[in-house]
Amino acid sequence: MSRNRLTPLHPLWLLGPLGLIYLLVLGQLVRMGLFLDRGEEARVRRLVLAEAELKPPRAAILDRHGRPLAISEPVWRLVLDAAPAQRRYTRPGNSFTWEETARELAPVAEAAGVPLADLVAVVRDPGRCRSVIAGRLSPAAVSRLRMLLRAVPGSGLRLEHGWNRAWPQGRSLAHVVGFTRLEGAQDPEPVVRGVTGLEARFDERLVGAPGEKRSLRVAAAFGINPALDYRPPEPAPDLRTTLDAGLAARLHGELASIMARFRTDWAAGVVLDPRNGEILAMSGLPDFDPNDPGASVDEQGRLVGAASPLGWVVPPGSTMKPLVVARALADGAIDGDDRFPQE
Numbered sequence: 001m002s003r004n005r006l007t008p009l010h011p012l013w014l015l016g017p018l019g020l021i022y023l024l025v026l027g028q029l030v031r032m033g034l035f036l037d038r039g040e041e042a043r044v045r046r047l048v049l050a051e052a053e054l055k056p057p058r059a060a061i062l063d064r065h066g067r068p069l070a071i072s073e074p075v076w077r078l079v080l081d082a083a084p085a086q087r088r089y090t091r092p093g094n095s096f097t098w099e100e101t102a103r104e105l106a107p108v109a110e111a112a113g114v115p116l117a118d119l120v121a122v123v124r125d126p127g128r129c130r131s132v133i134a135g136r137l138s139p140a141a142v143s144r145l146r147m148l149l150r151a152v153p154g155s156g157l158r159l160e161h162g163w164n165r166a167w168p169q170g171r172s173l174a175h176v177v178g179f180t181r182l183e184g185a186q187d188p189e190p191v192v193r194g195v196t197g198l199e200a201r202f203d204e205r206l207v208g209a210p211g212e213k214r215s216l217r218v219a220a221a222f223g224i225n226p227a228l229d230y231r232p233p234e235p236a237p238d239l240r241t242t243l244d245a246g247l248a249a250r251l252h253g254e255l256a257s258i259m260a261r262f263r264t265d266w267a268a269g270v271v272l273d274p275r276n277g278e279i280l281a282m283s284g285l286p287d288f289d290p291n292d293p294g295a296s297v298d299e300q301g302r303l304v305g306a307a308s309p310l311g312w313v314v315p316p317g318s319t320m321k322p323l324v325v326a327r328a329l330a331d332g333a334i335d336g337d338d339r340f341p342q343e
Contacts, residue, residue, distance in 0.1 A: 054211035056233035077135040082156035172252040179290035208236040242278035
């Protein structure tokens with residue numbers, strides 16, 4: 001019997017197929033490197049490369065002492081962010097029933113605090129590519145969801161980092177500081193826009209330069225190699241104002257007392273530094289909570305108290321008339337011979 005005879009246990013039976021696979025892969029790599037046309041190259045790049053824009057936090061608005069009037073806090077949300085063909089519940093040949101999908105995702109729905117039926121409906125929707133499932137998740141929920149999502153690879157669900165705008169001073173400076181809104185919350189790149197006050201006036205000034213992250217798609221398109229390319233975002237510098245949060249709180253309290261005492265429809269006040277004209281505080285009633293402006297909407301859908309004292313037109317009282325006349329004379333709007341009717 002020949003000693004060179006190949007038996008089923010001989011190593012060449014294993015090395016031969018592996019070598020053939022190696023040669024096929026090597027040939028494919030050579031072909032792609034030398035003969036890949038631009039159209040095919042673009043298609044391959046779309047399949048294996050993931051590009052993401054990294055948004056910096058919106059710059060803080062501070063008072064004259066550095067106390068925060070508006071800040072951006074880190075927040076996590078659970079999103080569906082994958083094409084139907086890439087999701088295990090909607091890809092071609094999918095065999096998951098509604099009940100099987102619900103059984104797999106029940107722990108995820110519980111951790112995210114969303115109804116299970118709503119979650120299943122979203123992930124099984126063949127016409128949906130992106131949706132925000134839950135926002136402002138607690139640290140405990142994020143930690144639990146990280147583990148649960150690993151157990152359902154290909155679900156299309158992932159945790160997404162973002163920023164939540166908050167106004168620590170609440171109502172006392174609501175008119176001056178204003179608030180923001182999130183435009184396109186269901187889009188891949190939602191945009192924060194200033195709506196009123198300083199948030200709107202300095203909207204572009206508060207936005208920094210976005211960064212970029214390019215990575216390779218692995219592990220069902222969600223694992224990545226962060227070493228491919230990374231440019232960190234550059235936040236804008238904080239906006240320091242002349243406002244004083246302490247004075248604003250006292251002014252707001254005084255206005256509330258005046259309204260209660262004289263039963264007025266509205267009240268407004270401004271505190272100025274007489275040495276340089278800097279605005280130290282400005283407040284008005286009725287007002288709203290910038291952290292929850294939707295709670296102050298009337299029956300017509302209008303925001304109660306949204307009108308800023310800056311826009312209110314009122315006749316100057318006796319103590320203010322000298323200031324108005326002095327400014328008008330200084331600007332040349334009037335001269336000493338002008339006369340005005342008492343009305």
